[in-house]
Amino acid sequence: MASVELRGLTKRYGSVAAVDNVSLKIDHGRLVCLLGPSGCGKTTTLRLIAGFLEPTAGEIHVGDRLVSSKARTLPPEARNMSMIFQSYALWPHMTVADNVTYGLKLRKLDRVTIDKKLAAILATTKLAALADRYPGELSGGQQQRVALARALIVEPETLLLDEPLSNLDANLREEMRFEIRRLHDEYRYTTVYVTHDQSEAMTTADLIAVMNGGRIDQLGTPEDIYDRAQSEFVARFIGAANIIKGRARDADHLEFAGAMLRVTGAALVSGETAAIAIRQHDISLSARAPQDPGNVIRATVLRQVFLGATRDYLVAAADGTSLRVVTAPGNLVTEGSEVFLTLPPERCRALAR
Amino acid sequence: MRRRIDITRPVLWLVALVLAVLILLPLSWLAVYSLTDKARHFTLQNFVTLFSDPDFLDPLLTTAIIAVTSAAICCVVAAPIGWLVSRSDMPGRQTIRALMTASFVTPPFLGAVAWELLAAPNSGLLNQLFRALTGAESDAHLFDIYSLPGVIFVISCYTFPFVFVLVANALDTMPGELEDASAILGAKAWTTARRITIPLALPALLAGALIAFLQAMTLFGSPAILALPAGFHTMTTKIWSLFQYPPKLELAAAAAVPLLVLTILLLQTQRALLGRRGYSVVGGKYGPPRRVELKGWRWVAMIFCLIVLLNPVFLPYLALLNAALSPNATTFVTPSTLTLHNVVFVFTELSATALVLKNTVILGTAAATIGTILALVIAYVTTRRLIAGSRILGLLATAPVAVPGIVLGVGLFLSYTRPPFVLYGTLWILLIAFLTINLPTAYQQLQAAFATIHPELEEASRILGATRLTSLWQITAPLLRTGVIATWCFIFIGVMRELSAAIVLFTSQTKVLSVLIYDLNESGDLAAIAVLGIAMLVITFAVVLAVNRIPMFGASAGARLRNS
Numbered sequence: 034m035a036s037v038e039l040r041g042l043t044k045r046y047g048s049v050a051a052v053d054n055v056s057l058k059i060d061h062g063r064l065v066c067l068l069g070p071s072g073c074g075k076t077t078t079l080r081l082i083a084g085f086l087e088p089t090a091g092e093i094h095v096g097d098r099l100v101s102s103k104a105r106t107l108p109p110e111a112r113n114m115s116m117i118f119q120s121y122a123l124w125p126h127m128t129v130a131d132n133v134t135y136g137l138k139l140r141k142l143d144r145v146t147i148d149k150k151l152a153a154i155l156a157t158t159k160l161a162a163l164a165d166r167y168p169g170e171l172s173g174g175q176q177q178r179v180a181l182a183r184a185l186i187v188e189p190e191t192l193l194l195d196e197p198l199s200n201l202d203a204n205l206r207e208e209m210r211f212e213i214r215r216l217h218d219e220y221r222y223t224t225v226y227v228t229h230d231q232s233e234a235m236t237t238a239d240l241i242a243v244m245n246g247g248r249i250d251q252l253g254t255p256e257d258i259y260d261r262a263q264s265e266f267v268a269r270f271i272g273a274a275n276i277i278k279g280r281a282r283d284a285d286h287l288e289f290a291g292a293m294l295r296v297t298g299a300a301l302v303s304g305e306t307a308a309i310a311i312r313q314h315d316i317s318l319s320a321r322a323p324q325d326p327g328n329v330i331r332a333t334v335l336r337q338v339f340l341g342a343t344r345d346y347l348v349a350a351a352d353g354t355s356l357r358v359v360t361a362p363g364n365l366v367t368e369g370s371e372v373f374l375t376l377p378p379e380r381c382r383a384l385a386r
Numbered sequence: 387m388r389r390r391i392d393i394t395r396p397v398l399w400l401v402a403l404v405l406a407v408l409i410l411l412p413l414s415w416l417a418v419y420s421l422t423d424k425a426r427h428f429t430l431q432n433f434v435t436l437f438s439d440p441d442f443l444d445p446l447l448t449t450a451i452i453a454v455t456s457a458a459i460c461c462v463v464a465a466p467i468g469w470l471v472s473r474s475d476m477p478g479r480q481t482i483r484a485l486m487t488a489s490f491v492t493p494p495f496l497g498a499v500a501w502e503l504l505a506a507p508n509s510g511l512l513n514q515l516f517r518a519l520t521g522a523e524s525d526a527h528l529f530d531i532y533s534l535p536g537v538i539f540v541i542s543c544y545t546f547p548f549v550f551v552l553v554a555n556a557l558d559t560m561p562g563e564l565e566d567a568s569a570i571l572g573a574k575a576w577t578t579a580r581r582i583t584i585p586l587a588l589p590a591l592l593a594g595a596l597i598a599f600l601q602a603m604t605l606f607g608s609p610a611i612l613a614l615p616a617g618f619h620t621m622t623t624k625i626w627s628l629f630q631y632p633p634k635l636e637l638a639a640a641a642a643v644p645l646l647v648l649t650i651l652l653l654q655t656q657r658a659l660l661g662r663r664g665y666s667v668v669g670g671k672y673g674p675p676r677r678v679e680l681k682g683w684r685w686v687a688m689i690f691c692l693i694v695l696l697n698p699v700f701l702p703y704l705a706l707l708n709a710a711l712s713p714n715a716t717t718f719v720t721p722s723t724l725t726l727h728n729v730v731f732v733f734t735e736l737s738a739t740a741l742v743l744k745n746t747v748i749l750g751t752a753a754a755t756i757g758t759i760l761a762l763v764i765a766y767v768t769t770r771r772l773i774a775g776s777r778i779l780g781l782l783a784t785a786p787v788a789v790p791g792i793v794l795g796v797g798l799f800l801s802y803t804r805p806p807f808v809l810y811g812t813l814w815i816l817l818i819a820f821l822t823i824n825l826p827t828a829y830q831q832l833q834a835a836f837a838t839i840h841p842e843l844e845e846a847s848r849i850l851g852a853t854r855l856t857s858l859w860q861i862t863a864p865l866l867r868t869g870v871i872a873t874w875c876f877i878f879i880g881v882m883r884e885l886s887a888a889i890v891l892f893t894s895q896t897k898v899l900s901v902l903i904y905d906l907n908e909s910g911d912l913a914a915i916a917v918l919g920i921a922m923l924v925i926t927f928a929v930v931l932a933v934n935r936i937p938m939f940g941a942s943a944g945a946r947l948r949n950s
Binding site: 083084085108109110111112113114115116118119120122123124125126135136139140183184187193 | 840842843845846847848849850851852853854856860861864865
């Protein structure tokens with residue numbers, strides 16, 4: 034049983050660093066999501082952990098074993114890991130049972146044990162009736178579960194998942210998210226999960242590492258990442274946040290569009306330009322001036338859309354910054370009117386980067 | 387930690403070296419000979435002779451005429467048929483496609499012999515029929531195949547399938563919505579055809595025309611069989627004649643250079659044309675194209691196609707069958723004169739048959755086996771990008787496409803008649819020739835096969851604990867099996883029908899089937915040719931049919947750009 038640790042991991046292609054000095058320690062039994070837009074280096078990181086790539090610099094340790102370094106890279110087959118691929122990579126010439134038991138046969142287990150383990154995993158993944166089908170005869174969700182079963186049956190120390198749900202439709206995706214988490218909790222291996230979908234990351238992960246440009250931008254629990262974004266990139270990438278830029282007056286006050294906003298989060302430096310993030314649904318919008326004038330700014334409604342459960346506004350602040358605001362559906366203000374926005378101080382997160 | 391012993395690198399370097407020797411050595415000697423005199427001193431005299439002596443200028447001009455007219459005829463005939471088969475509701479479209487494949491795989495030199503049987507001025511079956519029907523004089527004739535138009539006609543017969551395949555494929559893959567979009571905007575059928583369909587198919591047609599041009603330019607068999615009796619030369623027959631006693635190797639090398647240069651240039655153009663065709667499928671999901679209803683013209687269209695196919699398929703095959711079964715190759719067989727004598731003669735009495743069949747089988751098996759393995763390694767390396775410079779390996783493997791058979795023959799002759807490799811007179815030199823000629827197709831086919839196997843399939847095996855070799859054996863090999871078998875078969879067929887390189891490399895002990903057929907034609911033994919030719923066709927069709935059952939390769943058979 035093992036933790037996974039990356040130390041200064043770097044992978045360069047020519048002069049481009051796909052993964053740039055990444056350090057990350059994943060305790061045994063935790064599920065970590067590498068989250069980021071395409072091209073941020075998350076898949077490269079995963080393939081480095083799997084041993085399909087050799088690092089340009091840095092090291093990967095699994096438990097107390099050094100498995101990757103510039104000098105020596107343990108081949109993937111010697112790492113006692115499992116991986117679920119974006120394409121599932123089910124072997125089309127083998128039945129479901131053959132696919133799933135492949136790893137056990139490589140480990141030269143006896144027939145009886147193999148059959149027992151196969152029956153167990155097929156029951157867990159609800160595939161028992163499909164054991165003799167070929168992958169081409171399965172639906173997308175079933176293929177996904179075969180890939181899961183094949184990866185889990187060998188009882189790996191580490192499970193790697195590369196965008197495992199990106200080929201499924203929305204309903205199945207939701208279902209499989211919880212399935213992956215459930216199986217993780219059941220077997221307790223160390224899991225690294227790569228995805229570009231923030232809600233996928235939120236529902237499955239213990240820890241989320243938001244990656245950008247080959248680096249980890251922020252590492253934290255889903256709550257940390259969502260509520261306490263440290264950078265503009267994370268604030269924009271996770272959830273729907275407005276970014277407001279203004280001039281700092283002191284450590285927790287920002288001058289913006291003719292108003293003074295009290296903010297929390299990182300300490301501001303007086304006189305410097307600074308950015309804060311505030312979520313769309315944290316802003317309250319009203320046609321009349323609120324009684325408490327603190328943290329209120331004026332804006333003009335550019336357009337509004339009724340979305341059923343909510344009403345979505347696009348407004349322009351006095352300095353031209355456009356903001357999105359989500360309100361209750363009954364809160365209707367016509368386009369072109371002037372409105373008052375209240376930005377609660379505890380929701381205005383000053384960004385460190 | 388286990389130290390990884392990587393034997394892949396030395397193996398790959400070895401493959402690269404072998405490839406380089408295979409391709410660069412003959413071309414280098416070709417260059418050296420063309421630029422030197424007998425004493426190997428530098429001179430441009432060979433090229434001066436080539437471009438000033440009427441003995442060479444005439445074949446050059448003849449070749450140009452043949453290539454241009456054949457290409458034009460091919461386009462005019464193949465493009466409408468391609469459209470009818472791909473886009474109309476003409477009856478029997480599948481049959482027409484199958485017949486196209488038949489003319490595609492018929493060795494051109496065999497077609498030329500068959501047309502001798504049909505349209506030689508005196509003995510030709512069609513001319514006999516003409517005299518019988520009209521009561522014309524015994525020296526009158528309708529057709530004379532031993533003429534420039536005759537050569538052009540026969541070459542076109544076996545070249546237009548290339549154009550057909552390219553045009554039909556382009557039309558097959560062209561999304562029907564593109565035409566529908568034009569129609570919905572108000573364009574009439576003809577406007578849509580003129581503004582949308584034809585421009586989209588044009589690159590494929592031009593590429594087809596270039597292939598037809600190349601084919602007509604580099605073909606040896608048909609002009610040798612039809613032009614030499616008529617007393618004129620093409621470049622290929624001229625090169626061949628320079629090998630006859632007394633050999634003029636420097637001139638032969640120089641004469642091969644224009645063929646080589648033109649081929650390379652035209653292939654570059656073709657690649658550019660087809661490369662840009664990518665714009666015909668941009669984004670979105672497309673349905674299959676709608677078929678145009680021909681209404682009353684459906685049957686007219688089919689009859690037109692069948693009449694065209696009379697020339698490369700029906701008439702020649704009937705003529706061969708007739709010659710094989712009649713006591714005299716050039717009389718019409720009747721139930722009373724039907725005889726199996728020719729078959730018995732060829733397989734029991736003709737002394738050359740046994741040797742030639744043995745040579746052909748040995749060479750076919752060896753070339754197919756070695757070629758498949760070589761292509762397999764190169765395709766694996768290039769699709770998986772295992773080493774730096776794998777692209778160069780791929781380029782080397784496809785390079786022989788640009789070397790016409792007879793040019794390669796000349797180069798190999800020059801390379802392997804001297805130390806350190808004295809291979810002339812052995813089967814080795816033919817093996818090298820056949821390997822080189824078939825390598826590009828084999829490589830392209832296997833590369834396509836590898837490309838359909840997602841690398842993650844192998845990686846999934848490795849992460850579960852299998853080594854690279856185990857993964858290759860358990861996962862990749864079973865998935866590739868059909869592709870490998872198909873490639874092997876294609877090389878075997880390719881060896882069987884290759885004439886233009888073999889004709890300058892064979893010796894009396896290393897004759898192959900195609901050369902024997904050519905020899906038998908010289909000695910006028912057309913009945914024996916018919917028997918051998920039919921046997922050859924039967925084997926070829928059996929293999930093609932078997933391979934066409936493998937979906938992956940059904941379409942790419944059209945990628946074969948080789949001539950015989």
